[in-house]
Amino acid sequence: MFVRPVVNPEHTFMVPNDPLTQIRIASPFDEAAASHLLGLVFPDDPHPYAQNIRESNCLNAVATNNEGRLIGFATLLIDPTTQHGTQEWRKYSLYIGAIATEPIHRRKGVGTDLMEFLAQEARKSAPHYQLMHLHVTQDSPSIHFHENCGFVKISTYKNSWLMRRPV
Numbered sequence: 001m002f003v004r005p006v007v008n009p010e011h012t013f014m015v016p017n018d019p020l021t022q023i024r025i026a027s028p029f030d031e032a033a034a035s036h037l038l039g040l041v042f043p044d045d046p047h048p049y050a051q052n053i054r055e056s057n058c059l060n061a062v063a064t065n066n067e068g069r070l071i072g073f074a075t076l077l078i079d080p081t082t083q084h085g086t087q088e089w090r091k092y093s094l095y096i097g098a099i100a101t102e103p104i105h106r107r108k109g110v111g112t113d114l115m116e117f118l119a120q121e122a123r124k125s126a127p128h129y130q131l132m133h134l135h136v137t138q139d140s141p142s143i144h145f146h147e148n149c150g151f152v153k154i155s156t157y158k159n160s161w162l163m164r165r166p167v
């Protein structure tokens with residue numbers, strides 16, 4: 001049975017280029033759909049990013065279509081911690097663990113709006129941090145997406161770029 005998540009209007013906005021899409025903070029009801037999307041987009045990545053929805057140290061955002069179905073997900077680690085992901089991940093505050101949109105909904109601004117929504121929420125809940133971080137593999141087409149979102153390459157780690165931007 002589908003249980004529609006409770007939506008807090010203060011934590012919701014409509015996507016300007018796509019008024020049928022809504023971005024909001026993830027609720028526990030979104031975990032299965034987020035996990036399904038991430039499994040499709042990152043079939044080889046074993047990290048269960050959707051479980052971050054249960055973590056108090058993470059901000060998680062979902063994009064939904066006009067039927068309330070999840071079409072995008074992004075997760076942001078707030079404080080550096082030993083409890084999530086790799087050794088490298090835990091060094092950085094405001095760290096984008098994963099961002100993904102459904103293939104048929106790409107290039108409509110949904111990914112950018114997920115990123116800006118998380119940045120906006122981070123400015124409110126963690127105003128002491130000035131920079132957001134992420135790693136992206138050096139051959140990933142999403143580097144252009146991240147650059148478009150204002151991230152710049154800082155250094156390399158294994159086969160990835162560390163990128164960052166002001167919050």
Ligand SMILES: CC(C)(COP(=O)(O)OP(=O)(O)OC[C@H]1O[C@@H](n2cnc3c(N)ncnc32)[C@H](O)[C@@H]1OP(=O)(O)O)[C@@H](O)C(=O)NCCC(=O)NCCS
Binds near residue numbers: 041098113136
């Ligand atoms: C990366 C991703 C989240 C982008 O989502 P999206 O909803 O398509 O993003 P947007 O529509 O907001 O893209 C904004 C801009 O970023 C750039 N961009 C986005 N995807 C791109 C791609 N595949 N190649 C080149 N540029 C890209 C473009 O400049 C785009 O603007 P334009 O469409 O007007 O040219 C999505 O492609 C995805 O889920 N990819 C697979 C997962 C992934 O690689 N995640 C990132 C690593 S964690």
